[in-house]
Amino acid sequence: MADSVINKDNYFSLSFVLSRVLNSGVIMSIEKNENELKGLEKSIGKITKAKHVALFNSYTGAVHGALWGQNIVHGSSTRLEEPSNQEQKFLNWLGVKLESDLDIELGFTTILVNWENLNDLESLVSSKTKDSKDHTLVLDFTDLGFGPCAALAVNDISVWKKAERLKIFGAFDLKTMWTQEESDSEIEPAIQFNYRLSPLVGACVKLTLLRRNRRDED
Numbered sequence: 771m772a773d774s775v776i777n778k779d780n781y782f783s784l785s786f787v788l789s790r791v792l793n794s795g796v797i798m799s800i801e802k803n804e805n806e807l808k809g810l811e812k813s814i815g816k817i818t819k820a821k822h823v824a825l826f827n828s829y830t831g832a833v834h835g836a837l838w839g840q841n842i843v844h845g846s847s848t849r850l851e852e853p854s855n856q857e858q859k860f861l862n863w864l865g866v867k868l869e870s871d872l873d874i875e876l877g878f879t880t881i882l883v884n885w886e887n888l889n890d891l892e893s894l895v896s897s898k899t900k901d902s903k904d905h906t907l908v909l910d911f912t913d914l915g916f917g918p919c920a921a922l923a924v925n926d927i928s929v930w931k932k933a934e935r936l937k938i939f940g941a942f943d944l945k946t947m948w949t950q951e952e953s954d955s956e957i958e959p960a961i962q963f964n965y966r967l968s969p970l971v972g973a974c975v976k977l978t979l980l981r982r983n984r985r986d987e988d
Contacts, residue, residue, distance in 0.1 A: 774802050776885065776913075777885065777886075779885075780885040783841050783978070783981075784885075784897045784915055784916075785883065786872040787916070787974050787977045787978050787981075788916070788974065789960065790890060790977060791970065791974050791977060792811070793927040795972065795975045796969055796970055797970060799924075802969075803969035804969070804975060806969050806972050806973040807948070807969055807972045808974075809976050810824040810921075810972045810975055810976040811824075811825060812919075813976055813980060814909065814921050814923055814978045814979070815923065817891050817895060817979070818893055818895050818899075818907055818909070818923040820894075820907065820923035820924055820925055820951075821924070821925045821927070821928035822923070822924050822925065822926075822929075823921055823922065823923050823930075824921065824922045824930055824933045824934045824937075824940075825919070825920075825921050825972060826920045826921065826922070826937070826965045826967060827918055827919065827920075827964075827967045827968060828912075828920075828964055828965065828973070829910045829912060829917045829919060829920045829937075830856075830860055831937075831963065831965035832908045832909075832910070832918065832920035832921060832922050833857065833860060833878070833908060834860075834864070834878065834934030834936060834963070834965070835934075835936050835937075835965070836906050836908055836922050836924045836929075836933065837861075837864065837866060837877060837878070838932055838933060838936055839906075839922070839924070839926075839928075839929035839930065839932040839933035840877070840906060840929055841866075841932075842848070842866055842877055843862060843864070843866070843901050844865030844866065845865060845868050845869075846867070847866070847867040847874065848861075848866055848867075848868065848869065848873075848874065848876075848877035848896075848952060849868065849869045849870065849871065849874040849875070849876055849877060850868060850876065850877055850878070851867045851876060851879065851880075853868060859966065860896075876906075877906070878906040878907065878908050879898045879905060879906065879907050879908070880907075880908045880909075880910065881894055881895065881907065881909050881910070882910050882913060883900060883909055883911045883913065884914065885909060885913075885914065887977075887980050888914075888978070888982055889959070889983050889985065890898075891948075891979075891982075895911055904924075904925055904926055905924070905925075906922070906929065907922070907923040907924070908920060908921070908923075909921045909923065909924055911975045914974075914975060914978055916974035916975060916978075917968060917970075917971035917974075918971070918976050919967055919968075919971050919972065926930040932958060935961055935962070936962060937962060937963065937965040937966050938963065938964055938966060938967060939961045939963075939966050939983060940962075940965075940966060
């Protein structure tokens with residue numbers, strides 16, 4: 771995924787979102803932080819019509835979650851649509867073999883969200899998922915310019931649980947911290963990664979999704 775340059779036409783929207791979020795108290799409030807992340811999950815769920823959404827602080831994290839959630843692990847094979855050099859290297863590092871056989875189901879489908887396609891997300895999601903009811907969708911919001919941010923949207927709760935459990939201080943770890951009891955022993959991870967999304971970045975992406983099609987509104 772090559773870095774994209776944000777068009778000058780989108781500077782107003784970018785600065786509007788940043789100023790609103792930076793004055794909202796998100797940075798200082800732990801409770802507000804969690805609400806922002808939950809709000810982003812809800813917004814992505816509405817757009818994708820997916821029952822479950824897991825947030826990640828990188829596209830790589832979301833890809834890892836998509837594969838791990840479906841038990842596509844070391845020694846497994848999968849297929850991607852026009853895999854990038856980055857994706858090929860990461861799957862090779864995970865020990866997952868990339869296949870080109872069209873009879874093999876896609877491991878996941880990716881949508882790179884930017885300011886140009888932001889207002890057409892619903893139709894873009896529909897075109898990407900129309901052939902699969904139980905699709906595994908990865909959305910990369912990094913090109914919006916607020917920071918690394920990606921999400922996994924699925925209908926299968928078992929995929930979501932395994933992907934969410936990859937994250938240190940994800941949904942299950944937070945429950946364990948409050949109750950001092952393992953929240954779901956069936957998906958207890960062997961290893962976890964620092965994939966937790968920054969609430970500040972999440973808040974910016976959430977507000978951007980909520981105010982789509984309102985470019986010049988204050």
